Amino acid sequence: MTQPNPTARPGRPSVWRTALPRLALFLAIAATLAGPVRAQSQGERNPAPDARLTYATLADGAELQIWVYKPPGWSPSDRRAAILFFFGGGWSGGNPSQFAPHAKHFADRGMVAMAAEYRIRSKHNSTPIDSTKDARSAMRWVIAQAGELGVDPARIAAGGGSAGGHLAATLPTIRDVNNAGDDLSIDPRPAALVLFNPAANLTGDVADLSDPSRHRSGLTVAEFATIDPIRHLDARFPPCIVFHGTADETVTFDKAEAFVEAVNAAGGGPCRLVAFEGRGHGFFNSSRGADDFGTTLRLSDDFLVEQGLLEPRAE
DSSP: OOOOOTTOOTTSEEEOOSSOOHHHHHHHHHHHHTOOOOOOOGGGSSOOOSEEEEEEEOTTSOEEEEEEEOOTTOOTTOOEEEEEEEOOSTTTSOOGGGGHHHHHHHHHTTOEEEEEOOOOHHHHOOOHHHHHHHHHHHHHHHHHTHHHHTEEEEEEEEEEETHHHHHHHHTTTOOSOOOTTOOTTSOOOOSOEEEESOOOOOSSSOOOBOSTTTOTTOBOHHHHHTTOGGGGOOTTOOOEEEEEETTOSSSOHHHHHHHHHHHHHTTOOOEEEEEETTOOTTTTSGGGOHHHHHHHHHHHHHHHHHTTSSOOOOO
């Protein structure tokens, strides 16, 4: 097992080196120790989108929307980089507002930033398989509408937290789970992934969860395997960064380690793991405080700069 950087200060995230050049590791450590972005005001924690666009209509007439945050000076004729976020909530709850602060930040930095709705159990009596299908539909819709969104279809990243991190990680891996009517000629593989305590390693030792009294997902082990990113990795997996708390009891830290190692072993990525000592599940959210939110946001920004999806920040 790889070891944390011994110079990392208590209360700051440690950075694991996993098949990364030494310079990339140094830059990650330097950015981590540089401190968070400025604290947000209450009004900035749930910024309203510039548009809410429907990407799918369900059989009952309900619409699934994508919240769109446009950068300053945006025009539909632009060819900007973009990022699409998926919220967490165990495939059962949640909404796009979780990533509204992230989307607003990246829009202010010049990207077209978006956060997608998808079917959740509490609202649609759905399963994680349905959620996976919707995530793929959402990315395909963004790619197909790139000309109207002012987006370069070759420069669209994806991100998400927990169950949303799982959905983002299925985009380049789960090819045979799709909604009827999707244009399968559109590859939903993102240019890069930003994952926050993702549930991307589901079936290693999980029990049968099809009994609703035991778990809200309603899936068997075999069904989970069809949408488990770690079981479907190959060299096409995009560059990624994973933020994870070492005290996470919902998605344990060893699951994140195994996922990152598997991505790199498959020839994908490279994938980088940033460990936050003593942090639990969801530590990165703006509602948990400015420090970890700001630090993960800064490192996400730096990662997207490395991938050529953002311009470097002005010093």
